[in-house]
Amino acid sequence: MGGTYDFRWLFKGVLPVRWTAFVDSYTEGREFSDIQMRGMFRYYHHTHTCEPHQDGCFYTDTVVFRSVLGSRLDKLVLLPQLRKLFGFRHQRMSAMLNLLAAGTGIRRAE
Numbered sequence: 001m002g003g004t005y006d007f008r009w010l011f012k013g014v015l016p017v018r019w020t021a022f023v024d025s026y027t028e029g030r031e032f033s034d035i036q037m038r039g040m041f042r043y044y045h046h047t048h049t050c051e052p053h054q055d056g057c058f059y060t061d062t063v064v065f066r067s068v069l070g071s072r073l074d075k076l077v078l079l080p081q082l083r084k085l086f087g088f089r090h091q092r093m094s095a096m097l098n099l100l101a102a103g104t105g106i107r108r109a110e
Helices: 071-102
Strands: 004-011 015-027 031-038 043-053 056-066
Touching: 015 043, 056 071
Parallel strands: none
Antiparallel strands: 004 015, 015 031, 031 043, 043 056
């Protein structure tokens, strides 16, 4: 809670982006959220949630955003891009967790 994180990357491999996020809420073992302080959106709030599920957990990203493009382009352009980005993120997280579990004898719940 209260941490500030700075990220830098190339958007679409070309446009340099600097992003500053502030952790605005935290519930131990359950969730935390961060809000963009500096970045490419007018508003961007991201909640990371882990819910107990059988022998593991169910992870969810919830994002609320608004850009300078306006509501219509946010829905037509940015929303599909964010869904694709977070889909890729979830695939990578799953693969990494499976790799870690394979080395410990612990199996990831499906």
